[in-house]
Amino acid sequence: MIKNMTCINCPLGCQLEVEVDGEIKVSGNKCKRGEEYAKNEITNPLRIITTTVKVEGGDRPLLSVKTDKEIPKSKIFDIMKEINKVKTKAPVEIGDIVIENVLGTGANIVATSKIQRAD
Amino acid sequence: MNKDLVIIGGGPAGLAAAIEAKKNGIDDILILERDKRLGGILQQCIHNGFGLHVFKEQLTGPEYAQRFIDEVEKLGIEYKLESMVLHLGEDKKIIVLNPKDGLFEIQAKAVVLAMGCRERTRGALNIPGNRPAGVFTAGAAQRFVNMEGYMVGKKVVILGSGDIGLIMARRMTIEGAEVKMVVELMPYSTGLKRNIVQCLEDFDIPLLFNHTVTKIHGKERVEGVTIAKVDDKRQPIEGTELFVECDTLLLSVGLIPENELTRETKIEINPVTNGAYVNELMETSIEGIFACGNVVHVHDLVDFVTQESFLAGYGAAKYIKGEKSNSANKFKTKGLNGIRYVVPNIIHPENVKDAVNFYMRVSDVYHNVNLIVKDGDKVLYKLRKNHVSPGEMENVKLSKEILQKVEGDELVFELEEVAI
Numbered sequence: 053m054i055k056n057m058t059c060i061n062c063p064l065g066c067q068l069e070v071e072v073d074g075e076i077k078v079s080g081n082k083c084k085r086g087e088e089y090a091k092n093e094i095t096n097p098l099r100i101i102t103t104t105v106k107v108e109g110g111d112r113p114l115l116s117v118k119t120d121k122e123i124p125k126s127k128i129f130d131i132m133k134e135i136n137k138v139k140t141k142a143p144v145e146i147g148d149i150v151i152e153n154v155l156g157t158g159a160n161i162v163a164t165s166k167i168q169r170a171d
Numbered sequence: 172m173n174k175d176l177v178i179i180g181g182g183p184a185g186l187a188a189a190i191e192a193k194k195n196g197i198d199d200i201l202i203l204e205r206d207k208r209l210g211g212i213l214q215q216c217i218h219n220g221f222g223l224h225v226f227k228e229q230l231t232g233p234e235y236a237q238r239f240i241d242e243v244e245k246l247g248i249e250y251k252l253e254s255m256v257l258h259l260g261e262d263k264k265i266i267v268l269n270p271k272d273g274l275f276e277i278q279a280k281a282v283v284l285a286m287g288c289r290e291r292t293r294g295a296l297n298i299p300g301n302r303p304a305g306v307f308t309a310g311a312a313q314r315f316v317n318m319e320g321y322m323v324g325k326k327v328v329i330l331g332s333g334d335i336g337l338i339m340a341r342r343m344t345i346e347g348a349e350v351k352m353v354v355e356l357m358p359y360s361t362g363l364k365r366n367i368v369q370c371l372e373d374f375d376i377p378l379l380f381n382h383t384v385t386k387i388h389g390k391e392r393v394e395g396v397t398i399a400k401v402d403d404k405r406q407p408i409e410g411t412e413l414f415v416e417c418d419t420l421l422l423s424v425g426l427i428p429e430n431e432l433t434r435e436t437k438i439e440i441n442p443v444t445n446g447a448y449v450n451e452l453m454e455t456s457i458e459g460i461f462a463c464g465n466v467v468h469v470h471d472l473v474d475f476v477t478q479e480s481f482l483a484g485y486g487a488a489k490y491i492k493g494e495k496s497n498s499a500n501k502f503k504t505k506g507l508n509g510i511r512y513v514v515p516n517i518i519h520p521e522n523v524k525d526a527v528n529f530y531m532r533v534s535d536v537y538h539n540v541n542l543i544v545k546d547g548d549k550v551l552y553k554l555r556k557n558h559v560s561p562g563e564m565e566n567v568k569l570s571k572e573i574l575q576k577v578e579g580d581e582l583v584f585e586l587e588e589v590a591i
Contacts, residue, residue, distance in 0.1 A: 057368075057372075058364060058367070058368050058372070060364050060365040060368045060369070064557055064558045065364040065558070082557070099369070099373070100219055100229075101345070102217050102218045102219055102231055103217070103342075103345065103346070104217065104316075104317055104320075106320070112318065113318075113319065113320040114317065114318060114319070114320050116217035116231060116233050116317065118217075118219060118231055125373065128345060129345070132345050132346075146233075146234055146237055164217065164231040164233050164234050165214070165217075165231075165233035165234070165237065166233075166237055
């Protein structure tokens with residue numbers, strides 16, 4: 053089977069054709085990074101998730117968070133369910149861990165903004 | 172109140188300008204911000220990908236902003252929040268309103284304009300239909316979802332494939348909404364490639380080029396939109412209309428520099444960028460009033476805003492200290508043949524620190540071209556480009572040494588076709 057994808061390593065955006073049966077073969081790429089990108093995308097696509105969690109007693113209602121490393125793309129919605137279950141309490145500093153090792157992925161959900169206590 | 176330097180806007184542009192002015196010996200600085208906290212629109216841009224050029228790492232918007240906020244605090248730079256500037260005079264007198272001090276006046280020696288930009292709205296497009304709830308600009312929706320904690324809809328159509336629209340397509344999807352499609356008037360996207368892939372293709376959201384929304388249905392709440400194909404004059408083609416059921420329409424149809432104050436001050440505005448004409452120190456047509464960031468021209472990367480704003484802060488410091496040269500030796504910059512605009516617009520070579528980074532946008536998608544810079548017939552710079560697009564800003568750095576050798580009164584930036 054042949055899969056079409058766009059390489060995102062640079063603005064060029066090469067249109068890649070990737071043969072996915074047996075050994076992965078990439079064509080359409082103008083540089084080596086395209087091949088690497090396509091292989092990763094086929095075998096193990098990874099993404100960072102960024103979202104928010106609710107905060108109690110803070111100077112604003114939401115805390116922005118992210119996974120501190122890339123997680124498998126297929127787990128995005130499962131991880132979102134986990135994130136939507138939690139609430140945090142102010143104050144929060146950037147980098148504070150909100151969920152440790154979410155769904156056993158090895159990634160933590162960490163704060164990406166600073167929340168002070170509401171006066 | 173008297174201040175050496177007043178910076179209007181506490182987003183990434185204003186913060187960077189303040190930091191650089193302080194580091195260049197100006198202590199009496201005040202930042203005026205109309206929101207409840209510093210950081211500007213970055214606070215609602217919770218996705219990552221910021222800072223690759225400046226910090227060599229991927230940060231989210233709030234993280235990027237916080238680095239500059241921390242630096243402003245560390246340097247002891249004064250700021251006032253919830254402060255709206257109502258008027259800026261040619262004499263650098265500023266009228267401000269806030270809930271704590273009421274209405275007050277500041278006389279500044281120098282001013283940096285860093286008000287950013289605003290989104291084009293439904294009114295700018297004239298889409299027919301009633302005015303039901305459920306029509307938002309993508310940025311307003313972003314603020315509701317990411318900062319205020321309100322979900323804006325369940326079934327969404329997005330008009331325009333600018334970066335904010337693409338990012339909101341992903342954001343709404345992972346928050347549980349169904350994004351039916353992104354409709355783009357042009358035959359290409361103005362968004363970054365990585366956003367098209369990671370925000371649309373990742374979630375199988377269709378992107379329809381050469382299409383637009385011709386009607387909004389619903390009276391109390393959006394019930395759907397009519398979309399249609401457009402011809403090469405961007406006019407809807409009869410018979411191609413299609414009804415799409417949805418409860419929300421997000422508009423991501425372009426940004427306009429926020430220059431209400433600038434216009435009132437009678438600063439010269441470039442009709443192409445809708446931002447002020449600026450010189451090598453980011454100074455506008457009024458001496459001592461500088462401008463930087465999206466208020467000058469809309470950037471796609473905040474990193475470039477930061478670099479440009481450092482320059483404005485440096486320029487303002489130089490002006491306040493009386494170190495700016497006022498010699499008549501200068502030349503203009505101009506974009507031709509595929510280059511829509513160039514910033515900065517006027518160069519006095521002796522005021523340049525080490526080099527000038529010229530920012531520009533092309534007017535269409537081109538393949539295999541040379542980006543060249545010419546002083547009369549003399550080519551000063553030439554770079555082969557495999558691909559350029561209006562969605563990705565180009566930049567060319569020219570050293571002070573090169574700029575001092577310019578003989579003509581105009582530096583021309585253009586694209587030249589390459590025979591393959």
